[in-house]
Structure formats: structure tokens, C-alpha cells
Amino acid sequence: MIQNVFYFLCFLTLISGSMVVFSRNPVYSVLFLILTFFSISGHYILLNAQFLAAVNIIVYAGAIMVLFLFVIMFLNLNKENETHKSNLSKFAAVIAGGILLVIMVAALKDVDAGTYKAEGFDSQIGMVQNLGMVLFKNYLLPFELASVLFLVAMAGAVMLGKKETGERHF
Amino acid sequence: MIILGIFGITLLIATYCTYAERKIAAFIQDRIGPNRAGPFGLAQPLADAVKMFFKEEFIPANAHKFLFVAGPSLAMLTACMSSAVIPFGNTLIINGNHIRVQGIETNIGLLYIFGVVALGVYGIMIGGWASNNKFSLLGAIRAASQNISYELAMGLSIIALLMMSGSLSLRQITLQQGGEFLGLSGLDWNIFYQPLGFIIFLTCAFAETNRTPFDLPECETELIGGYHTEYSAMKLGLYLFAEYVNIIVVSAVMSVLYFGGFNFPGQDWVRANIASDPTLAHNLVTILGIVVFFGKIFAFIFFFMWVRWTLPRFRYDQLMRLGWKILIPLAIMNVVLTGAAILFWPQLKAMF
Secondary structure, eight states, X not given: XXXXXXXXXXXXXXXXXXXXXHOSSHHHHHHHHXXXXXXXXXXXXXXXXXXXXXXXXXXXXIIIHHHHHHHHHHHTXXXXXXXXXXXXXXXXXXXXXXXXXXXXXXXXXXXXXXXXXXTTOOTTTTSHHHHHHIIIIITHHHHHXXXXXXXXXXXXXXXXXXXXXXXXXX | OHHHHHHHHHHHHHHHHHHHHHHHHHHHTTXXXXXXXXXXXXXXXXXXXXXXXXXXXXOOTTSOHHHHHHHHHHXXXXXXXXXXXXXXXXXXXXXXXXXXXXXXXXXXXXXHHHHHHHHHHHHHHHHHHHTTOHHHHHHHHHHHHHHHXXXXXXXXXXXXXXXXXXXXXXXXXXXXXTSEETTEETOOOGGGTOHHHHHHHHHHHHHHTTOTTSOGXXXXXXXXXXXXXXXXXXXXXXXXXXXXXXXXXXXXHHHHHHSOTTOOTTHHHHHHHSOSSHHHHHHHHHHHHHHHHHHHHHHHHHHHHHHHTTSOOOOHXXXXXXIIXXXXXXXXXXXXXXXXXXXXXXXXXXXX
16 A cells, blocks of 8 residues: 555656656646655655655745746746757757766665664654754754855845845836 | 534535625625525525526636636635644544544644645636736736745744744644633633734734735736636636635634634633533533634634725735735744743743
8 A cells, every 4th residue: 555655656756757847838847846846745754754744845835836936927938939949058958967867876876775674663753853853952053054054045135136226126 | 524524614614704704794884785595695605606606617718728727726625625634622532432523633733734825825826827817917926925925924923832832733732722821721822922923923814815905916906806807607716715715724723823722711610510420521511612613713704804894905015015024023023032931931930
């Protein structure tokens, strides 16, 4: 049963992931990307990480993808006014993507995913409390550094979006 | 079983919300309101539904057909999904088994609701874009930016509450509010500890459900009908219906988070005196709790309607300024204040 759910989710993830690339219309690409995030959240639930699944949906599917959709709808990208890409850039894209794939395969080829051990298994591992304990005890410094990074990015975004003196946007 | 019951009750209340909205509007504007279909016009929602079903299903020529249909369906789906985790009552004891009056009890209940609410905006955005109409698109984009802006303040106001409760489970949060306050059991509600957080949450709830004074996505004077300009028949009905379901869910969440959920003042006294059999007393208190909880939901729904027919609409820049420059700083201040209060609570207690 669980295995079938896993295979179904894998199928859904891969199909919607490739549809992101193959869709002609960018709005459909974004919608397929949302579906991809949903199926990845399904994987998280199978891995006993409910908190991660919920946060993944709230942050990625709920907030970031709304902004993507927002921008794409505003720009109104349609098939008609899509600029023709030169063969050179197509080749460059294929080679860059292929190299990335080779690197990923090479890096993950010999990885040890770990085997399931019944005695060391903790069904509560993905709960909010345990995750908070790990983040705020064992990994406090990386966690705080990441938040500083976000703060810097936010300050930068505010600076970029700020009106210069005498400038009018509308 | 329970989840189907909750689903049916939510839809039934949503149906009668349309009736209540018209009756309350009529009362506030000194009119009579619907009174033709059935006694007191009570069959009016049914008549409306029949009318909606028999109207022509119209899809504009240049619309994206699939997404045009998917929009209202998504809006309705996400609206109905969130009622699953709301605890409508405590446990009922039947043959010695405790049965929770709740669809699903998860330890991330609040995050689940938050996630589903965050998805609600897709129905509006997809519908508005697929209509291939500039007014619809503008309405959809207004809805999206409004939802994103107010979600932040809403999340921050909830964080202050979570710092006190220490749990994301809605049932746990409700049970924590069953203690004593001013000598009355079942009155230990969070509203007394988080008044600022509640006001921020309430304001954001109005913005998230697209209700007046924040109903800019469907602002008639500027945008005709906003995102549902091109919709007709039951697809329009689903959009309007989803709005009422959202109001019910938000009212229920506010009752759970700030107004004690199914707890009611004096519940321990009632439990001790209503019946000599402890099982029967527990069940009776639970049923009373369910009734009280629905009373709280109805009070909030009435408040939503009362505000709609009292306050004028905000201007769009006012809405954005309120969200980003007033509510978010206030919510952050609330988080800091709550943290300080939790940290210094023993010292504060010793002072008085």
C-alpha cells in the first residue's frame, strides 16, 4: 500500500517536473511546478516529516509560487511574442544541463542511503518539537547565520525597490 | 463519518449565510429582505441554487477552457478542506470509547489551516487569468497581492499565540483554554492575554476572505466584478459560495484560537451538577460545548456581515499601507512583548 503510494507520488513528481519544462505556456509551467511541490510534500509525509511537508506547502506552494504566477501574469508572456532563441544558446543550455546531470549522478551514485533499523527508528523524529530541538541546540549557529543571510537579502530588496528622490512610478 | 457530518454542516451553514447576509443587510438598511420563498423567505437559498443551476454555462471564446473551469473548483475545494482539523467539541463517550468531535486530529493542525488558506488564492488567480479579460486579471492580481501581504501579519500574530500555547494542535490549544479565569472555569481564553494579536488576526481575516472593507478584488465601481466578471451560472455560484465557507472556517479558527473553542464559562460546575453519572455528565457538557462553539461561530459570522454593511471600502494604497506599515510592525512588537512577558512572568507575579 505505502509502496504503491510512493510509486504514484514518484510518477506524479517526475511527470509534473518534466511538464514544467515542456509546457509552452509559462502559466502552465508554474501550475505544474506547484503540483511538483505538492507531490514532494507527499514524499515528506511518507518520510514521517509532517512539519516539513506543511512548511513546504505554505512557503513554496503558498507564497513563492503565488509571486511567480503574479509576475508571469503581469508580464503576459504568450506564445506569439516569445523571442526566438538562437541555436548557440540552445546548445549551451543542453550542455550545461547535461553536465549538471552528470555531476548529480556522479555525486549520488555511491551514496549510502542507510538501511531501515527497527530498534533505532523514532516515529516522532519529524515532529515540530524534535525539529526545534535539533535546530536550536545542535545547529544553532548555521540556523542563525541563515537568518542573517535572509535579513541581508531583505534589506537589499527594500533598497532596490525604494523610490529615488524625484522619481515617480505611477 | 464525522468528517462527512462536518462537511455537510459547513455547507448547510454556508447556504444559510447567503440568507443571513441579505436579512442583515435589509435590517441595517431598514428594509424587509427576502420574504417570498417559504416562511420568512427561508427557502430563498434553495431558490437561488436552483436559479444558479438553470442559468446558461457560458465560457468566453478566448478563455483557457480547462483553467476557466478549474478556477472555481479549486476555490471551493480549498475552502472546504480546512474545516477538517477544527475541533467542534470535546470527546463523546460511547460504550466506554472516547470519540473526538473533530475530523482529523493532527499535531500540525494550525499549519494545515494556514497552508490551505494560502492555497485559496490560486482559485481566484487562475480564474481571473483564464478569463482573458483585463478587469478579471486586475482583480486576480489584487487578490493575490492582498493575500500575500496579510498572510505575513496573520502568521506573526499567530506566532505570539504559539509562544504561549507551545502546541500547533488546535485541540491542544482549545483544551489549554479550559482553565479558570476570574474564578470561572472554562474562561481562560487567549483573548485576555493576546488582545492585540486578536485584533491583528481579525483584520487579516477580513482581508484573507476578501470581505468589506477589504473586498478590493471584486470592487464593483472600478473592476465591474473583479476576478469573476466573466463567470456565470454555478461557476459564479461556487466562487461566491467559497467566500462564505471561508468566512465560516475563519470564524471557527478565531473561536478556537482566541475565544476558547468549545469551552464555556462555568463548565466544571455544570459537569459536577448536571447529572450524577460521570459519563452522562461528560457527554452533556460536550454537547453543550458544541452548541456554544457554533454560537461563537455564528457571532463572528454576524460580525463579518455587520462590518460589511457598516464600513466603506478602503482604497488600494491604504490597504497596502495598513498591511505592511502598520499591522506587520505591530505584530512583531506583539511577538517581542509576549516573549518578554513569558520570560519575566515569575518576577511580574512576585511584584503584585
